[in-house]
Amino acid sequence: MSTQEKYLHSLQQIKDAEEKAEVEIENLRKKVAEDIKSFQIDVDKAIESAKTQGDKLVETSIEQARKKTEIEVEKIIEDAKTKSKTISTQMDERTIRGIIDILLKGVE
Numbered sequence: 714m715s716t717q718e719k720y721l722h723s724l725q726q727i728k729d730a731e732e733k734a735e736v737e738i739e740n741l742r743k744k745v746a747e748d749i750k751s752f753q754i755d756v757d758k759a760i761e762s763a764k765t766q767g768d769k770l771v772e773t774s775i776e777q778a779r780k781k782t783e784i785e786v787e788k789i790i791e792d793a794k795t796k797s798k799t800i801s802t803q804m805d806e807r808t809i810r811g812i813i814d815i816l817l818k819g820v821e
Contacts, residue, residue: 714722
C-alpha cells in the first residue's frame with residue numbers, strides 16, 4: 714500500500730469516526746430531549762397532585778375548624794341557658810323587694 718493510499722485510508726477512517734460520533738451525539742441529544750420532556754411531564758403531574766392535596770387539606774382544615782367552632786358555640790349557648798335559669802330562679806331578697814316596689818308603684 715502506497716503512502717497516498719495509506720493517507721486516503723486514514724482520511725476515510727477519520728471521516729467514518731466523525732460520522733459515527735455525529736450519529737452518537739444526535740442520538741444522545743434526542744435522548745436528553747426526551748428525558749427533559751418526560752421530566753417536565755412528571756414535574757407538572759407532581760405539582761398538580763400537590764395542589765390537589767393542598768386544596769383538600771385546606772378544605773379539611775376549614776371543615777374541622779367549623780365543627781370545632783360549632784361545638785364551642787353550642788357549649789356557650791348551653792352555658793348561657795343554664796346560667797339564665799339559675800339567675801332567674803335565684804332571686805335575692807333585695808331583687809324581690811325591688812320588684813314588689815315596682816309593682817306597688819303601678820297600683821298607686
